[in-house]
Amino acid sequence: VSTRALRPLLASRGVRLRARLGAVGDWLSRGGAPGVNPLGALGDPGPEGPDELEALDLGGSGALRRLLLRPGVLLFLGLAVVALVAERSVLAVRGGLLSGGALLPPAGGAGDLWSAYLSSWHDVSVGTSMAAPPSTATLALLSTLCFGKPWLAVDVLLLASVPLAGVTAYLASGRLVRHLYLRLWVAATWALLPVATGTIAVGRLDTAVVQVILPLLVLAAGRVLTASAPHDGWWRAWALGLGLGLTCTLAPLLWPLAAVVLLAGAAVNLARGARRGALEAVLVAVVPAAVLFPWSLELLRHPSLLVAGSQLGAADLPTWHLLLLSPGGPAVPAAWVTVGVLLAGLAGTVRADYRRLALVCWAVALLGLSAALLLAHLRVDGRLVWPGPALQLTGLAVLVAGLVAASGARSRLARSSFGWRQLVSGLVAVTAGLAPMLLAGAWVVRGADDPLHRDDRALLPAFALAELQANPGLRSLVLAPAAGGSVGYLLSDGEGARLEEAGLRSSSAQRRALDAIVADLASPRGSDAAEALATRAVRYVAVRTVPGSEPIVAGLDAQVGLVRRTSGAVVLWQVVAPAARLSVLPPVLADRARAGDGAPTLDQLRTSRPVALTAGAEGARATVPSGPEGRLLVLADAADSGWHATLDGKALPSRTAWGWAQGFVLPASGGRLELWHTHATRQAALGLQAVVLVLLLVLSAPGRRRRRGLEEDGAGEEPVMSRQPGRALVEVGA
């Protein structure tokens, strides 16, 4: 029977729309299942399936009151209150920007994020042509949606992640169980897991977003993997792949984890003979690579980018803490709090009827645990890695296994006579049931801040900051005592690192050179580190007076090339050697620069001074005076093949100056200088990315015929674990 033939028999589109609106209105106002629907024959029960709402029906009146009494809404409000109290010291009302831990302050507007993503040159440290990670684009998009304010996007993503994660988990759990309290328990526990609260304290946007989206992704993945028949085309797989890919732009570590699970699912499907399901799973695993293009190529070359960033792993994390879903680090409660969740998860494997589902969950959980163990043993750039992302997968899987145990447990226990089984079950139920309360309590008592904090302290004294802003390209170096007794440093334009610089760093050779210079600078060994900094356009060196900064201050005071300008909360030194972003070196200095020496001496600078030219933030247009033969034009940015310069239209030959900087050979004659960094490659790559994204969007849109499928999606579907085991979708992960 063709659709065309059936069309006249179906309700018109307008009627269907009205019915749906009515259903939404019902759902919102009555808090009950949609009433008797004249279009029930179409299988349209409204946006959400039925649940045990009657349990909370207090018989009140008023639309708002009834809306507020919806369990999902109540859960959201409850978690929101807990979150607001816990986040009391980092709420937006305090003013300033959220930063700390892995989070860089979201200064500026969405435009800054967009331009950082589109640009081929980034003024991070001494500059880098590294491609901006896709998270910059996602954050830019979200900031644009948040009225162009990145701080708002960051606040929402991070601070509202707990209630949002509760809601998504609540919605997704409807597919598994029907029992209201179980759904509330699983949602609240998921939202308050140590990973979830820890993620806020360490300011990790990636894991916060995953905490919110993972339940939905897992739900969709379950559908794709268990689809028994090729019912409604490929769009589901494309859409899931796109969703996974978009999530992975913020949290790239999710991709390999998901890929392993999906490929395992594909293998199982293949063994079952469901070739279509296997292909779809492989498709989902591969699509994120396309979404992440061109960054995914970079990822292949440097897999450490997966876990790069400001890592805050706890140094003394016992392995069994990972078992209890505790990633270590700040804002993680005592590990025993979650022991009930683990026991409930284990109990799931005891149950005979859904053991397969529980075992699949445990396979995923063990995969996550292994990954967490691996992460906990990694060290990137000398820092311990936080194993949180892998524990999210474990946490969700254990919770689902716990649901398996809890669903219908009462009736099953009631059937057997009283004995040790009831006692143990009761104990597990109580400890597991108390877990969300204990987690919430611990979080509220500890607070959600530290290292996350909100302030607007300026890095440099106002006069120094004003001077740097008036001369774009000049830099400041900020030192601070870092973990493990080393000296942490930040080379920036005076305002510190910003959100758009996340994931960007200069090349490892440049970093090693700078590491050595800063170490020499903080040591009273009389090196030429200050002059080497001057070649990097550093005018000021600052240290905030904190415990542990005394040896650094003493070392800088002993430095001949630095002179102290201010004391107090921020101790500031000026670099004696002249610093400029763009300068013309006279022949004496040019020879030393070409030879790759570290820096000129102060005596040389006194006798033959470089001529500073005005430069913009990236390129430059200036007039070069004529002078002797053998001069060198030096840009205080890392040497890169993308830099080009012309003098009166004639291209200048490129050289490396001081062993690291971009230089150009100048003729004796002067003229009009043009200097720029070419964007062609980056723009081509981004164009390709845009095409891929549009293609993915088209592929993942349900077609006209398939739209019916969307409507039927989940419609009237029984939760997997309904009361009658016989009707269960036991194929889940079979």
Place this chain on the structure above:
Amino acid sequence: MTRPPLGTVVVVAALGGLTLVGSLLGRPAASRVRTSQVEVVGATAVCPDLRQVKGILASRVSVGAAPLPAGRGGATRGKVEIVSNSARTAPSPLAVSEPGQVAVGVGTGIDQDALVVSAAGPLAAGLEAEQVTRGEGGRERGLAGLRCEPPRREAWFEGGSTVVGDESVLVLANVDDTPATVDVSVFSATGPADPRPGQGITVEPHSRRVILMDTIAPDRALLAVHVLSRQGRVAAALRHSRTDGSSPLGVDWVPQAAPPAAQVVVPGIPQGGNGQRYILITNPTTDDTVASVRITTQDGQYVPTGLDQVAVPAGTTVTARLDIETLHSALAATVTTDGVPVLAGGLVRDAQQGSKTREFAYTGASIPLSGPALMTDLVINRPTESTLILSAPQGKATVVVTPIQVLGQQGRLPAAKTVVVPAGRTAVLKLSTFYPPGTDAQLAVEVRPLEGSGPVYAARYLRERGAHGPLTTLLDLQGPAQLVPRLPAVLDQQAAD
């Protein structure tokens, strides 16, 4: 169901296995970085005040580079250069070209200026410079010696006076290209002086300020001077001279003292002949305290009668006279308080029978020898005696004193001597004993504590029996900081927080 299902067993076993594997692997050791000790590669010493008045006043500088232990220094050659502070010329190289050489008689052509000695490469690690001014007559008759120190942000001096007959001069030399602004605060026997006159003293680049302490703290005895730069760095020095109107009563530079601490050691108080010896203690805080003075003599350690409870009121300098019972021994004094940081120094007065002319010498609280130290300017002749005073207040120390080459001097170097300082004792070595009696020579020695020695404090007392009275000066040895700490640096985007 009598036995648990297989799946449960497998899951529990897998969990146990993972935990076991994780525990066996252990966490990577927290990256507790070690501070490495690195060679100094650049050093500057400023001799702040060279003056030449024909027949009356002669200043000279000696510069040396301590020998490096075997295996250090590498192949690169270093250089030592000198330039007078106000000169706008390029520095001129000195003949010292490798570690273990000493040049004497430097800077005799410089008048009313500071001399900047800079070293690079392996020579920097052992750079040591010393300035001696010899006055034949007038108010500054006597010997005044001073180690040339690098420009610093902060300096402490224990000594000086501005009462009638006394003259104290503070020299502030700025050898950098940027101006320096300095605050000078003064404590004295009668409490802290009005801070206002000493605030915000500006020293222009490549210039000096010579400040009479009368203008900052008039009519004060037993000064303690704190020099702190608000901006820039200065090389500071304090000279004290005294006269009774007709005859000179002595001159010396007050050495830079170790910064205030709850326990400080003043080394190098020589054996008393005709003189008096004092320990000066200043409490620069606002809390009164009580100090005890324990002395380490050639015969042992003890607290002299009456010096176990020396009251040191806040902001005040007190003196503790070392009584007659200790006069026969050179000593070091350890000043200990109940936690209040104090500054300490020593004053040694000297006289000669039948002469009204007197002389004195200052020593300051110091640090133990950090490694090989140089004494660059030792004149061996009949009326002059240089005495090396070594104290080991805590543990036994063995010190090797090795003569080293003075450029321009011929002849074989004498053999090294080893001095064993028992724990809690002081030992002295007369440097004329390197030569047969009656020899005239110019000598430089390296003083090196051997591995395993306890902390050893060293000082040199130079005493010349002049025609009109003694000429004395004291110099504590610290040893150039050959190795300095260097912390590894790591990029930290949150460094601003």
